Amino acid sequence: MSYFVTGATGFIGRFLVSELLENRTGEIYLLCREGSRGRLDALIKQWGGSSRLVPVVGDLRADQLGVDPEWIAENTGKIDHFFHLAAIYDMTASDEMNEELNVGGTRAALSLAGAVEAGIFHQVSSVAASGDYRGLFDETMFDEGQNLPSAYHRTKFESERIVREESPVPWRVYRPAVVVGHSETGAMDKIDGPYYFFPVFKRMRDNLPSWLPLAGLDLGDTNVVPVDFVAKAMDHLGHLPDRDGEAFHLVNPEPQNTIDLVNTFAAAAKAPQFAVPLDRSVTNRLPTALLPRQFRPGALIGAALRTPPAHLLLNQTMGRLGVPAEVLEHVSFPTVYASKATQKALAGSGIAVPDLESYAGALWSYWEEMLDDSITSDRATVSALKGKTVVITGASSGIGLVTAVQVAKAGAIPILVARGKDKLESTKALIESQGGTAYAYGCDLSDLQAIDALTQQLSGDFEHIDYVVNNAGRSIRRSLKLSEDRFHDFERTMQLNYFGAIRLIMGLLPKMRQQKSGHIVNISSIGVLTNPPRFSAYVASKAALDAWSNVVSSELVGDGVSFTSIHMPLVRTPMIAPTKMYDRFPTISPGQAAQKVISALVDRPHEINTLTGNLGSLAHTLAPKVAFRVLHLAYQIFPDSAAARGESPPAPTSEQAMMARVLKGVHW
CATH class of the missing domain: 3.40.50.720 (NAD(P)-binding Rossmann-like Domain)
Known part of the structure; x- marks a missing residue:
């Protein structure tokens, strides 16, 4: 059995390759740009220098990923699994960058997968494909008329649509939630998602007594999963028989209250925590709960945060602490992600999402020490x-x-x-x-x-x-x-x-x-x-x-x-x-x-x-x-x-x- 992986030097890609090395046999071809060959070689050394890992020079922006036609001819019919992870996973990236890498990169990857007659094309999408859909969103749902509030949401939706409608080979889609570091080591490679708030926790720890309660707001729910869960789940789900044409939600089965998540990280940092005088158990009883969703306070606040004046204000306040306005817009999800089908497919594998409390300390320590x-x-x-x-x-x-x-x-x-x-x-x-x-x-x-x-x-x-x-x-x-x-x-x-x-x-x-x-x-x-x-x-x-x-x-x-x-x-x-x-x-x-x-x-x-x-x-x-x-x-x-x-x-x-x-x- 052989594999082709794009984005192997990326965060999820590195852990997926580790899982494939440990659990599977056969060669693993790793796409890399010529300029990134040194970085890939260093990673191959960290992976033990296995001869099963074979670099393939190419470019996400080129047709058929810019791979040498001779390599394509030599490997046609030999690639059993084509994992496409290379993309932009960044809410702050420009529209052009999202379009070029997320949409254009997916088309190029499908083109190569078709040329080599790959067995299965595995697309790493995102829960962002659900846009601002309100309510329960399960694995069978995709185009529900949801609004796509940012370039990131739009291009994740579009790239998944391309796979569903245009893939020349059988496909499977994986939608991770917000991916954070390794649940045991805390290892992470960039500042994203909740990590944008870690400098704030550090300032709070260094300047305020840990026992001091701070007033907070009920910001709704979010969903966070560690990278090792995502990589293990993809490896397992990708090799199950008869699951082509399905999407899998790699999420926490239980939505995580945003303020609870903030307090969990604050506790790991030994910083003050937030108390919420008026949470949803109170506000849901108020007359505003009878209003249409788009007119409720939370929806109105979210819409206001997306306006240019709000961006300017946020960039001059929270932005100075390292928190981009684009991140504050999407600090919580209006969507609840059902994952019963995915959980059933993972049953018996021992693969499950650990409680955040069990690994928040590892995430914080790695950030403070390395990032x-x-x-x-x-x-x-x-x-x-x-x-x-x-x-x-x-x-x-x-x-x-x-x-x-x-x-x-x-x-x-x-x-x-x-x-x-x-x-x-x-x-x-x-x-x-x-x-x-x-x-x-x-x-x-x-x-x-x-x-x-x-x-x-x-x-x-x-x-x-x-x-x-x-x-x-x-x-x-x-x-x-x-x-x-x-x-x-x-x-x-x-x-x-x-x-x-x-x-x-x-x-x-x-x-x-x-x-x-x-x-x-x-x-x-x-x-x-x-x-x-x-x-x-x-x-x-x-x-x-x-x-x-x-x-x-x-x-x-x-x-x-x-x-x-x-x-x-x-x-x-x-x-x-x-x-x-x-x-x-x-x-x-x-x-x-x-x-x-x-x-x-x-x-x-x-x-x-x-x-x-x-x-x-x-x-x-x-x-x-x-x-x-x-x-x-x-x-x-x-x-x-x-x-x-x-x-x-x-x-x-x-x-x-x-x-x-x-x-x-x-x-x-």
Whole structure:
């Protein structure tokens, strides 16, 4: 069995190809433009470099997709499934672009499918084909006289109509709802749909207390599905027998209240949520409910939002926050999408739409860590970092990974260092896919000789080393009582967190002295200020790095070399994952931690602390005996980790959760 896929480098296309590789056999031909060959080759490498994946050069704008006639002749009668995904999935795209790619591209794909006598033509349409149809819209419905309020709606309808009426081969149509990132990893490749509102959630989180209720409006219902559900469903439905000539709704079977969806993402961002004083349970009882639908408040508001004056107003308000007026027009659906036939076809496959609550956190984290580009509009940050080299250790995950992605967006050149070279290459590829430049160097930072070789190579490879971020670290949570026969815990922690860090700095100092500039950022810990029990190995290693940096700062200030120590609070990273009780404790995200690192790079303060850290340090200075009594109480409340005791992790108690909230960010 063989396949032809257009749009394989697109978002849904990438996941569909993964499903075909995993579940099917035979060659998979992937259409790509000549200029996109490098991007496709990189994806093929990520897919494991399978020989089953065969690039075919062509163009969506050309007849028969611009594919070489010799290839067509050679493969006529050999393509069993032709998946057409290449299109514009963007409400803000121009009318001309929608027409050219959605309508013209579909005609060209059908032309090629007919020329090669494909077995089945699979058209990825959209629920947008229903336009502003009000009421229940099932899989058997298509042309119901619905209004098509935008170029996107119109061209999705038109391209599906062309398939239905003009396809030279059997066809199947798939209508996804609003497609968001992967339900497990959160992976997404662009800002679209609800993602336009994520910067607003971020501003709310950073500027308002999370407990503050905000007034909201009942905006109706929407429908959101994760990309992995869409790809799995298409793979399964596309191979069912005797389903040609049908459309399938890849939607959530239950409409999602828009304000509930907003609050779910706000909760994932730890931002304030919205309360709706007057929802539809109230408004439906008002006399307006007796009016024709087009005269009801919601319909009138929607019509008003589509007027030029409203566009101008929205672009000057919400537009400044990154939310296009075109998106606000269609924030909810007037249509309810029935999917009983699709659900029946999927029965027994194990393929179903997960609850948004179960994966909203993954979507938010991926956006904040990989897609958030607000740093590009920060002129001071871009001015300070553009063109500068930033050595980042521990850059394969957590704080280091997010910092690398963010500084690259500001125009800096991250030099990625970690033990796992494969993960670094993935980070490098991600940065390059977003238009940045990065370099990857594998190094075991607990091996001092390996560090010497690394610093020698970096000094030779780069004319300038402008910044160093010592982020790689090892944390051990174990009481002294359980450490009496584990002295190696102290040795290993000190080896990486202290000796490895200063060896790296000392190896790069000659370069910094020569260039008369350099700034080192050490990721320290709030524990250095608060001295929490069970972290003697970890806190001691970070305190040693602090002390060393404080001493040499006075020696190096004349050489233009400076230091910042960030006493980082508890961060939700893989390093704390083994301590399961942290799952319910207040933490900051890797994105928030990366913001602190970037502030250190730009402003170069001597140290960055939190309020809790400062209060803890003050308590140890003014009332050390009281401070140690409080810490002893915490020592009794918080047991040794299950890993340290060799047991399964228990759920946190109410006392533990309360102390964690009061002393927010402290490692317990």
